[in-house]
Amino acid sequence: MGRSNGCMPGVQEHERPWCFVLVDTLHLTHCVRPGVVKWSDVAPFDRRLAALGCKLLFLEGTPATIWERGIKPRADQQFIQEYARKFGRTPEEIHSHFVREQEALVELFSCSVITKRLLQNDGTLDNALEEALRFWTEDLEGEEIGQL
Numbered sequence: 001m002g003r004s005n006g007c008m009p010g011v012q013e014h015e016r017p018w019c020f021v022l023v024d025t026l027h028l029t030h031c032v033r034p035g036v037v038k039w040s041d042v043a044p045f046d047r048r049l050a051a052l053g054c055k056l057l058f059l060e061g062t063p064a065t066i067w068e069r070g071i072k073p074r075a076d077q078q079f080i081q082e083y084a085r086k087f088g089r090t091p092e093e094i095h096s097h098f099v100r101e102q103e104a105l106v107e108l109f110s111c112s113v114i115t116k117r118l119l120q121n122d123g124t125l126d127n128a129l130e131e132a133l134r135f136w137t138e139d140l141e142g143e144e145i146g147q148l
Contacts, residue, residue: 028058028108032101039111046112056116057132058109063099065122071095 027042027049049056061069071091074080080091087097109118117135121128 028105028112031108032104039108043111046114050112050114054114055136056109056112056114057135058106058116058118059121059128060102060106060118061121063095066098066102067095070098 027045030037030042031039071080071094075091080094084094084097088094106118109116117131119128119131119135
């Protein structure tokens with residue numbers, strides 16, 4: 001039995017220890033929300049994350065997808081009725097805000113030096129999951145992939 005790799009207790013040690021950590025609030029997001037930092041403020045962190053071997057997966061949606069998945073199903077919910085009102089008075093204005101915000105995030109994404117992939121996410125969830133898994137595991141050896 002191998003030793004724990006410190007990342008995942010109980011996982012046997014390999015020549016190349018690995019672990020997965022999901023950070024759902026990206027350093028990119030901090031440049032847009034709340035918008036008080038600039039890319040130059042987070043670029044050193046981006047370089048450190050790249051040096052650690054982190055990967056950045058950005059799920060992008062067309063304006064139609066943002067409307068169908070983000071605005072339309074929540075039109076009568078608290079998110080649109082209260083929280084998102086700071087982004088616009090109508091669902092159309094709120095939608096425009098999120099489309100512009102995604103454009104700003106894609107621009108910041110292009111600045112990142114992290115190994116990254118922009119994934120168009122207008123299709124089915126299964127297609128996005130398969131592509132994301134390929135991206136996360138593409139540099140792992142076959143033996144390691146089987147242990148995910």
